[in-house]
Amino acid sequence: MPKTTFQNLSPEKRERITAAAIAEFSSVPYGKATLDRIVDAAGVSKGSMYQYFAGKADLYRWLLTEHLPARKMAAIGALAPAPGANVWAVLEQAFLAGVRFAAAEPSLTRLGLRFRRDHEIEPELAAIRRGHRAASDAWLQALLNEGKERGELRGDLDVSMASGFLAHALGEGMLDQLARRVGLDLDGFFERPDATASLADEDILDLVRGVTRLFREGAGAR
């Protein structure tokens, strides 16, 4: 985690460093990201960087466990643990929040996506990822279980399986669809940072409803 030196920096400088780090880590995989480039873009010397962070991994970890969650929270609020509302409404909200965040903060979204996907070794980073997964899985399972009790879901639904697939749908699948609608594949998404910006809000809603319906009613004929 950042040293106190970093906290003492002027907000302006801190922001420059943060932005440079996000730009770097969001545009190349962790293994290819270099401190030299970050330092360069931020207009800070390398030695200084080591006054602020213990190293590359430390900076990355801070971004993922502190900075990104904070900004996400600020942008879309916490995912409340289903305050009793209808499962489908909650799901739609969640999807919607995710897609809107992706449209509003493409760099941060790319950063998070990279983290989800990059199969880097650094065991401690893998542990963080496991934590993220476990958290979102727990949230989903709780939601589905509630829905089952309220009779909104099939009584014999395998919640553990369904939550697994929903997680993928929420994470990867959704963005894939988004990207496709904008006319490029996910690889392209990484290359053209702001393509999502061109998606109108009603299109997003449309997509979200389609996905929710698929999960609710299935694809089979009546």
Add this chain to the structure above:
Amino acid sequence: MPKTTFQNLSPEKRERITAAAIAEFSSVPYGKATLDRIVDAAGVSKGSMYQYFAGKADLYRWLLTEHLPARKMAAIGALAPAPGANVWAVLEQAFLAGVRFAAAEPSLTRLGLRFRRDHEIEPELAAIRRGHRAASDAWLQALLNEGKERGELRGDLDVSMASGFLAHALGEGMLDQLARRVGLDLDGFFERPDATASLADEDILDLVRGVTRLFREGAGAR
């Protein structure tokens, strides 16, 4: 692609090299894989390797576009373009084939998974991945469209969206589930190569049926 020198090698030596390359590329991401280790494990000198392949990328590409498909084909046959059978049966077959292959050839499966996920730059490798995606997408869309015509699927199903999610379900989600059943997460899957071997065939069938049903009937109550 491999030079003729490689074809001229004794099958035994060729196999040693191939195995070493698969072991390396399946256990670390492309960027971290080293020729030195491969060469070492295969008991071949580095110079020789450059007689066989143009370089690291060439070797990797050969594995993915020639070797892996050939072995997959040998193991499970081509995915016939739905010879007119029921959509659900075809889907189940496809899922099943995928899971069985994963159980039978864990290294090759890991190799393929890594390729799907690693967000490496090498533009030409990205192009190959795009090709793979396009092919499986085309297959799925054809299948779904047929099913729709035969009235097995909802008439108003958005085939493009559904195929996108199915692709994820077939690829990532399925393996995730598999891994979970065996009691480890996907990161673990990469670390414990043969954990899948402990899955009984009936459990696999069970899982496959569950997934198919979820996609068919949805999760909503009647």
Add this chain to the structure above:
DNA sequence: TGGGCATGTGACTGATGAGTCATACTGTAT
């Protein structure tokens, strides 16, 4: 003014890994 602590700096070190090259070996044809 001077002493001392915090902060900044970038040339340097050391490690790693892709790709090269001069040299050596093997076999086959003359």
Add this chain to the structure above:
DNA sequence: ATACAGTATGACTCATCAGTCACATGCCCA
């Protein structure tokens, strides 16, 4: 035997990066 092509070899070159360190440059207090 000699010549020549094809193949094998591993020490070496060159680039890249994470992390260090000896030396500035401020900045506060006496």
